[in-house]
Amino acid sequence: MLSDKAKQMFARLKLEIPAVAVQYLPVKPQAVEHCDKTLAFCQYVKEAQDTGKTFYISKENDACYGKVALGMVPKPPVTACGQAGLDFGVYKSLSGCRKLYQQLPVLVPGAINYVVFAPVASCDFDPDLIVLFADIPQADIVMRATSYLSGDLWESKSTPVVSCSWMYAYPLISGKVNHITTGFYHGIKRRDIFKAGLRMISIPFNKIDEVVTALDEMDWTTIAFRTDEQSKAELQRRMDHWQEMAVEMGCSCDLS
Template sequence: MGTIKTDLSGYRKIEFARSPVGVKFQYFKPHDLPPLDAGRVLSLCELITEAQDTKSPFYFSRKMDDQCVGKIILGMADMESFAQSGQIGARLKVFQEPRTNYILYQHVPRIEKDVVNYVAFSPLDKLSFEPDLLIISATLAQAEILMRAMCYSTGELIRSTTTPVMGCAWIFVHPFKTGRVNYLIPEMVHGMHGRQLFPRNSALISIPYHWISTISENLSEMELHLTSHRSKEAYLEEFGEILRDLNESAKNP
């Protein structure tokens, strides 16, 4: 760890209410970061807000306790048999019966057991490591800009994949293992909704290392706030003018 090579300047053009958080999965202990405060027992998703609230980097380890399924998702712990059978989701009334909760688990991505021993977290301006993920809590307007930046030079599809429980898997594991940017609405995930971790009507976006530089470069280059987004009238005027110009130019290509 130390000075990072990845250009993150594009993200600083957007005035996020809460800092983007860099995340890194590690087998060996990160000696230049402090551990999570010993008095803090949090869920995996809460570690994002912990980095935002404390404005300081830290690491979480398999030896620490958590409040939810984070260590299971990270391959640091096994799921209890009663949980694996789907009992919890049915009692929470998220699922009709345990069987549907059980069936859903086959879709939830996890890191293989004993691959990750530590997870480093850092707010954007304190990053001293090359992040595996950049996780951003954004307003819907800011989310549109970020996802447009992904598409701007690539034509990539915008995708959102999640499940009503174990949403942390789709923010931490899915982007890391697939290389795909993913986003979700926190209120659609049971734990995030119940814990009230993120602002209402916001999006949580996870950008894997494959995309961090591309999106940053595109944010630096492209126009963030489009004329057509100012109002319906502005949209119709700009779109109409473009069509008129192209129709005229197409007469003599």
């Protein structure tokens, strides 16, 4: 179950729209409400944010390609051949769009049949993903937390269409946090689900505890950006130490 510490740390970010926990299941969940709407997969994240409810969906609820990314259904040949991307004007040729489908990250076919969504604040299960939408100052904190302990590199992988594969499947396949900017991606933009310019960050299960620990331990405003005199003096002390190290190591240090 998602820890109280995790809920506290994500609440501390004061996100404009709530972070959402997502769980993938092979069999129908018990004691969870079934959402009877038919929406695009990404719209169910917004549904959880707007209603504050925990609910589940099946492939029958998904009116777009989240169900493809999760391996619930095969890649549809008409779109996988590149026709939709060509007709939308996103790609110049069938070949260009077809390349996307040849490389699209997809979870093991048939392994996932139900998806549970819940606001992080009320999540009572172990999420496969935590998905959040942050402005730049908030995203700076979250992304630093993804590498503060591990030193992991930041990367952003996506495609102009079927961005759901990169945000809801790729993090689980790769074990890496992925992040994109709203306003760039065809389905999200077309449906006007989230305002442009937010950083959408998807944190897979294996990174959640690490990110929470980092948020709890690290300075959210690093010392170089603090303006109080004590911090300025401490930063200068540390920088002076670099020069002492450089002398001992027989090199120079030009950082300032």
